[in-house]
Amino acid sequence: MRNFGKIALFVAVVGLVVIAVTVSGPRLGLSEPIVGFGLYRSYLNPLGAAIAVLGVLAVVVHAKRKERAGIAAGAVATVIGLACLAPLMASTLNPPRRGAPINDITTDTVNPPAFEVIDETRAGARNSLDYGGAEVAAVQAAAYPDIAALETDLSPDEAYERALEVAGDMGWEIVAADAERRRFEATARTSVFYFADDVVVVVTAQEGGSQLDMRGVSRVGRSDQGVNAARILAFQEQFNQ
Template identity: 65%
Template sequence: MKQAGKIALMVAIIGAMCVALMLFGARLGLWEPTTGLGLYRNFLNPLGAVITGVGLLATIIHVLRKEKGRAISGGVATFIGVLCLVPMITSTINPPVRSAPINDITTDTANPPAFLVLDDTREGARTSLEYAGAKVAEIQAAAYPDIAPLETDLAADAAYARALEVAQDMGWEIIASDAENHRFEATARTSVFYFADDVVVVVTELGSGSRVDMRSVSRVGRSDRGVNAARIRDFQQKFEK
């Protein structure tokens, strides 16, 4: 048992690498985003519990033997294990608010921007790009009342150029762009699990300025957990900077 701290630290490092693969494996092309999410949901807590338990055991053994250096290794392993358990602990103390059961968010629910290039055959798609209508609009209005068109003093050409620049800066993959009609379609990816969401942005001339509308749709899932609304807010904030 003299190597308990070392063993615990190795277990913790391997466990941390497993968690990293859960979060970023899809980005590396190892599996689909849903696979990574499934692994995370099913194995994060057991993995965290094992790492914490092994780390604590090693720490106690070395503390009793007055082996300070090895006890520190056990303590580090315990800390890594607790970090893995933080999501569970946080959700237990402060249960998350259930997200709205929609995955299609737009700044204009009356006349949502349509996808003209991207369609339901896009890779990994389990949702449709056809807007579901009044029911979705009603749910969005209740859940995200702040989502609205962006009005700007920029002329339509300048606003389109600015919108395209912001989208590229945000790391979106531009699928199709139409400068003449001031619209483009793109695919955005979430930072963890690497889920794909499809976006369309349309700029309309408005008096001396213009109006920027957009729509963000998830490829999988009944609820997007607020990701699409957050993306629209982020885009609008960056546009105005």
């Protein structure tokens, strides 16, 4: 038991490495985003609890023997375990708002922009690009009433170029761009787990300026947890800066 603290600390470090690989695996191409997310959701809390318990036991054992090095190692392991449990504690104290059960958000629910280049063969896709119609539109209106087309005083060509610039600044991968028709399709990814969402942007001429419509569709998941709506609003805000 003399090395109990070192053992606890070693287990904690290994646990951190496992978590890091799980989270970064999709970005590094080691796993699909949904796999990394599933592993994280299933095993983070049990792993954190095990590390924390092991750390506390190490502290108790070495405290009885007055072994400072062992106490310190056990304490560090305990902190690592509690850090792993932090998301669980935070969500327990402040439960997150449940996302609307849709994964397709658009600024035009009557005539949503269509994907012409990105299709059903996109990697890892489980959701269709076909719009769900009135039912999806009703859910969106209730959950995200602030989603609407962006109107600007810029000319259509200027608005199109500005939209492409913003997409690039936000790190989107432009898949296809048609300057003549002022539309482009892109893939945007979440910072954590690297989930892919496909986006189409269309600029149309309006009296005194132009209008910009967008649509974002997640490749997996019944709900996108509000990611596409937040991305559209962030895009529009940055566009106007």
